[in-house]
Amino acid sequence: MLQPLLHDLVSTVMAPASALSDADGQIRPAGVQGLFYADRRVLSQARLFVDGREPESVGHAPAGAGRDRFVSLARWLGDRTADPTVRLDRLRELSPYGMIEQVAITSTASSPVTATVTVELSCDFAAIDAVKSGRPGTPVPATPVGEGRLSWGSDTTHVTVTGHDAQALVEGSDGPACLRWEVSLPPRGRVTLRWELTAEDPAAVVVTPTASLEWSPPRVTADDRRITRLLDQSLEDLRSLRLAEPGAPGDTFLGAGAPWFLTLFGRDSIWAARMLLPLGTRLAAGTLRVLARRQGTRLDPDTGEAPGKIMHELRREAFDLAGQKGRLPAVYYGTIDATPLWISLLHDAWRWGMPPSEVEELLPHLRAALGWLADHADPDGDGFIEYVDSSGRGLANQGWKDSGDSVRFHDGRQAEPPIALAEVQGYAHQAALHGAALLDAFGLPGAARWREYAAALAERFRDAFWVDGPQGRFPALALDRDKRPVNALTSNIGHLLGTGLLSQEESARVAELLASPAMAEGFGLRTMSSREGGFSPLSYHCGSVWPHDTAIVIAALAREGFGEQAATLAEGLLAAAESFGYRLPELYAGDARDQVGRPVAYPAACRPQAWSAAAAIAIAHAALGLYPDVPAGRARLRPLSGAPLGALTVAGMRVAGAEVEVSVDHDGGAAVTGLPSDLHLEEAVSPSSRRP
Template sequence: MSAAYPEQRVPPRLDDLAAVILAPTSALSGPDGQIRPIGAQGVFHADHRVLSRAVLLVDGLEPEAVAYAPGGPGVARFVALARWLGDEGPDPVVRIERLRTVTGQGLREEITIISSAAGPLAIDVSLALGCDFAPMEKVRSGFAGEPASAVSQADGALVWRGPGGVTTTVVGEDARAKAADDPRLAWQVALAPGGRAVLRWSAGVTDPGAVVIAATGPAEWSEPEVRADDRRLAGLLRLSLDDLRSLRMADATAPGDTFIGAGVPWYLTLFGRDSLWTARMLLPLGTELAESTLRVLARRQGKATGVHSGEAPGKILHELRRGEYTVTGRGGRIRLPPVYYGTVDATLLWICLLHDAWRWGMPEQEVAALLPALRAALGWLGGDADPDGDGFVEYVDEGGLGLANQGWKDSPDAVRFHDGRQAADPIALAEVQGYAYEAATGGAALLDAFAKPGEGDRWREYAAALAARFRDRFWVDTGPYGPLPALALDRDKRPVDSLTSNIGHLLGTGLLSPEEEGRVAGLLAAPEMSGGFGLRTMSARDGGYNPLSYHCGSVWVHDTVIVITGLAAAGHHESAADLARSLLDAAEAFGHRLPELYAGDDREPLGRPVPYPTACRPQAWSAAAAVSIVNAVLGVRPDVPAGRVALRPLAGAPLGALSVRGLRIAGADVEAAVDAAGDGSLTGLPGGLTLT
């Protein structure tokens, strides 16, 4: 272990930080706005911390924080007081407002000092600075970087130079700059009675080796207007769309194609699974983000076979980094190459997104352009996805340095039997078989429409055979729950008999019969699964359950909303509504910014969800979940190629009346509504589409 990263294994907390983001730059501070050289605080650009300290001092003291509020994508305001200054008496007379704006290539701040004192004030203001260029994976593993040296330039700028040509430049307007052992900017401020002073500084980042860059232009989705009896819906959707705008990024090799970075701070880059699910959830607001996400991932689709990278022909990547990514933690050590393909489901989800986007009205020429990538992805499904030839999609980390588990629950201990034992790989996950069925049938429909006749037949036959095999091998009736689909098959093809949220992802894929969907819906509605603020990842009756386990008892927002969508599509409206209300309760507790995950505790005795300390916030698919909740309530299900749009709102309007103007079908803005009696309406459909 190097001296730069002394031994420290506990990952730093995120739940108590204020995050201001415009990807690929993020600023994480305390709620007071101060950036201290501790934990995960800092200004990050992609995978490096480019400022580790930015502490504001007034006469050598830190102001007392009193308020913080986000102000939209990349903007936040912090309010503090200097109660030791000014007139005698209990009332504060000196107020400091700190407006922070993250730009995507750095940040700038405007510090306003306001006096209501009866007499003049002379104040020394300084900003103590520091930079360590710590790689993100080191910060995530709980290590602190060694401070880098600053250089003062003739124009008064302070400059830090880091690895790979990354450079941080700090400039203070009308400030004195000091570079030596204690880098800082300093101002002398004279305030007249009732006066104010405005101080400005900025930090710019140069990153010649960037693999992801800031997106340009407006967001790729509509801006819906929401009127709702449950006012939490509008608040959640508004802040969620702000967060999604702040997470927009582009591939440095194709700046015109945008995707959504997975989450702040650990995953602010291209992730196949996360970016695909996010684009899929946003389809009710337009297909443009889906189109660009599909292109970005197709551009890096696997061509060769690599043991360490997990690459295979036709496979969609898991994550993209600027260099090798090494993480050391309690789960062991992983070492991932810059382009890593260790995901069992991203390729299937890519096909599903292409199919769904086509149904929502993705232009035919855009779909046709991706036909070669579709064929390659289906080729992976029919070949390398099933290395042992048993007819199921499975994974194994052959290189031994990648992810041991490669479904969305990718922590080392995520796949457990009912008694708590861990399953050994190769592992075939239940939900992945559902994705495979859906990808095969969706791929067949696309081939029917865009390829030669009969090309889709192979994949319909594949899907039918998979459904029969799944029914034969995955359904078990040996534990305390009665018949249920197993979480997985392990190395010895034994069903992993725990009850988990994974089986909820099967709803709506077509893999299950209506009776089987009813059985799954009933299992998920039980208190041991739905007794908290959302759907638990594992039943409270299972031996591996822990409400603060990353994947074995916690609640994940995207996981819950995928199940809500499936329940609604399968007609289990009451269960869908119960889970939707649980997420809205959680959103209210988290200030309408839902984190990546939180604890799976019962709703009582605290009455609010317990944060998971290292959860990303904001996080892409948690933010996109707001759109899925709204559309599950409204029940808008288009099939543009077939010329029809179905409208099936949740029965009985369980969240009250709801009207949304600005949903987008086939490029046209439409308005969908459900009244207090549960009757739905849809207006503004483009010509050629019929409402059913």
């Protein structure tokens, strides 16, 4: 079975619901199309007919968070002229409990129009992993339950469809059910038909949050209109991806992406919350608490759990890996990087002004996470953080590039586990320093130990990871089971910037490589250099471009002072955003820009994707360069030199709860207003860009 493709479908999302249809709005019984609710397909068909014929599509457009509009024509109705006179506007809106559709039929004909409108409906309750694997579902018979009402039921889920002023029909046990309306329009008349679906699923492990939106949409003025459009669409998408657990609906996190990953993912949810810190700390706080409640407490090789470890993925039941021999347990801990990233999210949220009382509540979990780093992250004792799937049923690779073939040598050979990834050593180094800062600030012992740990890790990394290649020295992607450097040049090394693991000279070398044509001639940062034996533009992790990966590197380059390189990568993402209607997908192909003109879609990529949407905030923040340290009573202002993205003003950023406005003019001069009075602005000039 092949995984169904997504790139040409329209995705409408309001978590935990998501709908995927063809561009004409029809949900057809094929592939991944359908309405999903908490990892179940609760509607596998919703096809609209007028007099037994499908209307002709002329366009579609997003209409806000969780809403899409589809426009079509019934050209066989109305006046016999060149211009169409009967139009259908189909507005799809997802709610926390299902979906509502309104079909407005408008006639500009000079004579009355009559028609029979039907919506054919099917439900198969297919699990999301079965759909992802390409396995077809089995339709469940519908039951009429009153005037204009239909229902379907499974062992855990109940679905009800109501057609207002409609007739509900069920023809046979195998065929679709339908809603039917008889429509009569006077000359230049209009009528609106409405139907809605409600899903009840007490077994769902994720629900819609009860908390108000965790951020206020910023007010943005930019010379480059792509920035404002990308931010507008991204914030709408992020709003639609908000989730909570049933037992704690007030703690919000972001589901990773629709349709495959609309649930809690440790790494993804952490990175998205971290990139959104310039808009406030509430999302970060909710994400930290949710993951802390599921922090590991015991050793379990089947789930990958270990004391202090932060989980990877939450599902309602075990999840089959599409195209791989594996089955993940419902609560799975197979991630090597979520735990150090959790520590750094706590630290960064504290510096952006997360209330000390909220930080203090999480300090026992901080100490447990540091305990995992000390006792369980380095099973062979070589001083590096590494992973291996000892169960034989989990993820073979457990960094963010978690596909089975992502760790390759320069000649294309795959590395054998245990694997010690380069960027994970950077995360661990940064987490040790961040943990030490938090321990000191809250009067807890152990900070000196973690600073010593970081210093020793940096020396070991310098000795073991740096290799020679065609473009000179660079950090290897990883160490394999024999402690050999996996000598491919990849985007992973960009995550080392800003972690403190590299010297200034080493950072300059990494920045130079990241901006080289082999890495940056596409629409963003390639995951692997085009000179590597394993490179393919349409490989999931070996040559494609991931917006979140590029954004993480942009942010690190900007903070380290490599503004020219950051601007080059940002321009690539902005160009890609324009091609994708400002909804950046999970990933896209890594073809060179001068070869394709516009980015080629990766056909199975999720859209929207939380950390791809959050990349918009990371780009704007990198351009502005405001870095607060609320506990220390200071803030730095360090925008990109020369304003390479043009003049930009963002009002509505949040520092310690205060609304802040930051602006950069055409010459790169920066200003900030609204900082809390107890923060001292240390720097308000644009430094010269560092050149490797």
